Amino acid sequence: MQHVLNSQSKGTFAIGRGSLAVFLFIVLSHVSALGFPQNYEEGRGDFISQCEEIVKAQPLAKHGSLSLNNAKELSIDWCYVPSTNISSDKLILISSGVHGVEGFIGSGLQTQLLSKMVSKEIINTNTGVLFVHAVNPWGFKNQRRVTENNVDLNRNQTFEADIFKLKNANYLALDNLLNPKSPAGSGLFDYMGFMTNLVSNLLSTSKKALRQAIAGGQYVKEKGLFFGGKTQEPQVQILRELYLEVTKKFKHITYLDIHTGYGERGVLHFLGKSYIRKNSKQYFQEVFGDQNVDLGSNKDFYKTHGDSLDFMESIIPKEKSLISMTLEFGTLDSQTLLGSVRSLYIMKQENQYFHNGAHSYQAEKKIKNNFREMFYPSDKKWQKSITGKFNSFMLKIIN
Secondary structure (H helix, E strand, C coil), X not given: CCCCEEECHHHCEEECHHHHHHHHHHHHHHHHHCCCCCCHHHHHHHHHHHHHHHHHHCCCCEEEEEEECCEEEEEEEEEEECCCXXXXXXXXEEECCCCHHHHHHHHHHHHHHHHHHHCCCCCXXXXXXXXXXXXXXXXXXXXXXXXXXXCCHHHCCCCCHHHHHCXXXXXXXXXXXXXXXXXXXXXXXXXXXXXXXXXXXXXXCCHHHHHHHHHCCECCCCCCCCXXXXXXXXXXXXXXXXXXXXXXXXXXXXXXXXEEECCCCCCEEEECCCCCCHHHHHHHHHHHCCCCEECCCCCCCCCCCCCHHXXXXXXXXXXXXXXXXXXXXXXXXXXXXXXXXXXXXXXXHHHHHHHHCECCHHHHHHHHHHHHHHHCCCCHHHHHHHHHHHHHHHHHHHC
């Protein structure tokens, strides 16, 4: 093998022609490690590495791993970085990977933010920060939104047993459309058939009602889309214990849950709930005063049970000031009719393929690629844009 660097006169260096590819690989690998991971193991490794660095730099910082079902290779990892102002009563809690495949972006953003704190490019002078990495590690590893039990964690985070008895009759009426039992195809005729059936349903109901019927969640079809489970997933109790332990010393808590998929492509959407505690309204203005926040007033907004925002509201004591917000990075313009149909079709195809296989290897490859692109776009401009927006927002509220 040639030397990567060949010495030249006057103390300068030139890259050996045959080693250019090796040099570029090394450089690009380094850049990738500071950007977005290519798999769960890489994402977890990068996150833990930054956790270890911050603990070295700040002795009061802590990090740990919470294994699921005794599977050490799959865990929820966390890192707590205290404020430099030890009397601060504010905490920001940032979670990622509730929907596993969305963990690529969430993991990358968390790791990059941590690295900026390690290098002191960002100093959390007024607030502590708790990073919770890969809430759904199995989904992240296997590039699915759901857990190994096909459960959508954003329909499962509840301590109300009655939720698991709910029957979404309108969803069940669409079961054949949403959850076909045949192998998945990927051609134009397949897509047009799905669109035709969906549009025919729109003729008899409103877009909002149809969206609510589909995405609102269901607790009957165990292999179906948006399945909320029959009982709690193990994450629910694990997260409750972690959150209560870390938040107990703080008066003001901001919870940010990172997601991708919904909304206008490249836009950072702030999605909350209409309920804001009376003791939180002033703090809400401090954090989100100049942001365009949707508190469920959007005409196409759908209601859910057992999501992460409801979960935080239920476990954090009422005397504390709490703001819970979903940070949603749009990918497919799903706020439009065509975009929402396309998004639903991609999700339906992935779920159909997972449970029933595909017509061909080509169909399988296309389904997997479309699904990954929906939640983890490979477009570098998109990645750079959302990174800038996230960092800009976090810099403002951390400092």
